[in-house]
Amino acid sequence: MSGFWTELMPKCPYTFLVNVGTFVAALFFVKALYFFAKNFFVFFLAEPLGLTTNFRKLGEWAVVTGATFGIGKAYALDLARRGCNVVLISRSEDKLRAVAKEIEKTYPGTKTKIIVADFTAGDDFYGRIKDELKGLEIGTLINNVGMMYPYPEQFTELPNGDTLCLDLIRCNMVAQTLMTRIVLPQMVARHKGVVVGLSSGAGTMAVPLIALYSATKAYNDFFSRTLEIEYHGQGIIFQSITPFVVATQMSGNPTANMFIIDATKYARSCLNSVGFFSRSHGHPSHALQNWAIGRIPSFVRELMSLSFMNKGRAEVLKRQQKQNELKSN
Incomplete structure (x- = not known):
């Protein structure tokens, strides 16, 4: 410690501590102000000012996995609203056709393509998905498909435990990994594209009684974040979305309120944040919840x-x- 500080501290410890406290408080205030200002701009001003990402310019087609309900369906509809043709991938052909019909009716002129795939059923179908996507100019990939425990339970007591563990790993981790492997090369070749990985608030902290789900979502979060670093400067945007509770079937269809966000509003908010946040809770309410929990x-x-x-x-x-x-x- 320099002579100045050695002399200063014994003479006026109270003043020194006050100055340190003032600096820490000022730093906290500036960080909080920046947090609220940036979130306000991104979630409330960017779209009205026309400053959000133009997804159509990144590529004619968007691909959405788990596209038949909840956040995935909402992403698909909002990407169609923004001018993209949409590839819908999920395991129910009837539900896929219903969503495709809804998109084409709501946004005339929008093209859709459906691919039936059960992401819990091993990995034999990824070659077929690759073939089906061949020749499409894909500018956006939404890695949304995922599954949850039937209810909170200790790891050793999970119902149908071995099967459930494999299904969770395949659906939550393998799907995001291999879908990114399929779509990313043509984005890199064109030097543009967006890959969004749906993680969870449960992937940002250890949540007991949903241990494997929490761990798989941590993988999703780190996968997107590390690829963002890896491909930074190559024109590819990676984004990790870490929602808290959204009013969807996976969450038990809770009633939407100021903390539990409707899936349509949530997906629109998430898409508005692309290009501004590489890691986001997707909605100002969830960002605020995370900020509060972090204290x-x-x-x-x-x-x-x-x-x-x-x-x-x-x-x-x-x-x-x-x-x-x-x-x-």
Whole structure:
């Protein structure tokens, strides 16, 4: 420590501590102000000012996995609204045709293409997907497909545990990896494109009783973030989306409110953030929730998370017990 600081601190420790405290408070204020200002601009001003990413200019087609309901379907519809033709990939042909019909009716002139694929069923079909996409100018890939536990449960007690574990890994991790492998080369060749990976708020922190889901979503988050670094400067945008609760079937169809966002609003908000955030919670409400959670000490967060998940588990098991009693009667 220099002579100046050695002399200063004993003489006026109170003043020194006040100055340090003032600096820390000012730094916190500036960071908070920047956080709120940037989020306000991206989520409320960018689209009205025409400053969002032009997805059609990146490529004629957008590809969306898990496109028949929830966030995936909302992404597909909003990309069509922005002028893209859309490839819809999911496991139900009937539902795919219904979404394709809705897009073409809502946005006349928009082309759609459907590909039936069950992302839990091994990896034999990825060659077929590659062939089906051959020749299409794909500017956007939304890696949305994913699955969750049927209810919170300890890892060793998962119902149908071995099958469920493999399904989760294939659907949540392998799908994003191999779909990116299929689509990315032609983006690199054209020096433009967007690849969005749907992760989860559960992938940004360890969440008990959904351990494998939390881990697979952490993979999604890191996969997108590292590829963003790897391909930075080559014209490719990678984005990791880490939502909290969205009003979808996967979340148990909760009622939308200021914290639980409607899927249509959520997808539109996410697409508006492309090019501004390489990692985003997708909506100002979720960004604010994350900011608030980040102020809580990690050990407190973990206890709160465990308590919340245990309550969810208890409710599901109680319902199952009642149903079994009704059947036995």
